[in-house]
Amino acid sequence: MGDLMARRHTRVAIAGARIGAPVLSMAFAALVAATASAQAQDQQQRDPAKTEVWTPLPKAVATPKDAAPSDAVVLFDGKDLSAWEAEQGGQAPWTVANGAFTVVPGSKGIRSKRRFCDIQLHVEWRTPVQTRGFEGQHRGNSGIFLQELYELQVLDSYDNPTYANGQAASIYKQAIPLANASRAPGQWQTYDVVWKAPRFAQGGGLVSPARITVLHNGVLVQDDTVLSGKTEYIGAPSYSPHGCAPIYLQDHDAKVSYRNIWVREL
Numbered sequence: 001m002g003d004l005m006a007r008r009h010t011r012v013a014i015a016g017a018r019i020g021a022p023v024l025s026m027a028f029a030a031l032v033a034a035t036a037s038a039q040a041q042d043q044q045q046r047d048p049a050k051t052e053v054w055t056p057l058p059k060a061v062a063t064p065k066d067a068a069p070s071d072a073v074v075l076f077d078g079k080d081l082s083a084w085e086a087e088q089g090g091q092a093p094w095t096v097a098n099g100a101f102t103v104v105p106g107s108k109g110i111r112s113k114r115r116f117c118d119i120q121l122h123v124e125w126r127t128p129v130q131t132r133g134f135e136g137q138h139r140g141n142s143g144i145f146l147q148e149l150y151e152l153q154v155l156d157s158y159d160n161p162t163y164a165n166g167q168a169a170s171i172y173k174q175a176i177p178l179a180n181a182s183r184a185p186g187q188w189q190t191y192d193v194v195w196k197a198p199r200f201a202q203g204g205g206l207v208s209p210a211r212i213t214v215l216h217n218g219v220l221v222q223d224d225t226v227l228s229g230k231t232e233y234i235g236a237p238s239y240s241p242h243g244c245a246p247i248y249l250q251d252h253d254a255k256v257s258y259r260n261i262w263v264r265e266l
Contacts, residue, residue, distance in 0.1 A: 068122070068262035075112055075247070075261040076101065084110045087248075100126070100259040103142060103251050111148060111246035118266040121146075121193040121247070126257045127156035129186035136162040140185060143172065143250035146195045147242065149230035150210055154256060157182040169214055169221040172231050177214075177221035188259070190217055194266075198227075200241040209239070 044050065062070035075083045078099035081092040087108040094101050094110060127140025134140075140156030150171070157168035157180055164170070169177035169191070183189050192215040199207040209229075214222035229237030249258065 068260075069264060072122075072262040072264050073114065075114075075263060076259065078259060081110070083113055084249075085113055086110060100257045102255050102257040103249075105251060105253045105255065107251055109248055109250045111248040113246070115244040115246055116147070116263060116265065117197040117244040119146075119193075119195050120264040120266060121191070121195060122260065122262050123193075123258060124188050124190050124260045125154055126188050126259075127154075127185050128255045128257075131156065131160075131185050135160060137166060139254070140256055141250075141252035141254050142256040143252065144191065144193075145231070145248035145250065146193075146210075146212070147197060147245040148248040149242070149245070150212075150227055151231040151250070152191065152193065152212070152214060154250075156185050158184045169216040171212065171222065171225060171227060173233070174228055174231070174237055175222060175225045177216065178223065179216075179219050179221055181216040181219035181221060183217065191215070192218075196266075197244070198239060200239075204241040206239050 059071070064070075068074050080096060081094065081101060084092040086092055087110065092110040093107040094104050096102075121144075123144060125142070131139055137155070139160050140154075142154040143151040144154060145151050153166060153168055153170045153172045155162070155166070155168045164176040165173055167177065167180065168182050168189075169180075194213040196211040198210040201207050210227040212222050212225050212227065213220075214225075227237070229239045231237065247263070
């Protein structure tokens with residue numbers, strides 16, 4: 001009886017072995033295939049071409065030394081004020097000499113004939129050397145108004161204390177600059193500006209406020225600053241619907257000069 005039982009267990013074991021071998025072989029093959037697939041996927045993910053985007057190609061913009069980019073709108077090239085007009089229309093009354101133009105105090109401001117919304121703006125400016133007897137807001141005051149409504153302050157802020165949200169590179173009465181990068185009177189200074197115009201709904205409501213980034217003499221002084229509305233001398237700023245509009249330069253009774261003004265529409 002013992003021999004019979006032993007022979008039966010042996011036969012069962014042999015039969016099980018015969019059945020298990022193909023199963024194990026299939027499982028091993030599946031594991032190998034899964035590993036190979038994972039390796040292939042990993043290799044595919046590591047392929048640098050999978051993250052290369054070839055279109056659309058950015059347009060080519062030439063950037064000649066000491067000149068405006070090739071796609072810029074030049075508003076002053078050192079020769080005349082043909083791109084500008086008087087505040088109330090007609091010929092711009094400011095004087096042109098030696099590659100620059102200068103405010104004629106009492107003549108009122110000038111504005112670009114062309115209207116703009118989102119822009120990159122480059123402008124160079126200089127406050128007068130004669131500062132004796134003048135201080136604060138009465139020393140080399142002018143202003144660059146984006147869309148005629150939002151003032152980036154121009155002022156001799158070199159060793160000239162005034163209220164911080166009214167000094168050079170401030171968004172007048174709204175945003176204090178991050179630094180005072182002013183040069184001495186009589187030296188040329190530079191503003192490089194990125195301006196994002198406000199957006200309004202068809203019904204007149206504000207969709208998104210104006211934003212501005214400014215570099216003063218290469219120093220970041222306004223970093224994507226959000227404006228609360230148009231510039232006000234008295235009272236809080238607020239918005240009212242408008243479209244694209246000229247750049248306006250202010251006459252504030254000081255012989256401030258400007259040169260090399262250009263705009264890239266964004």
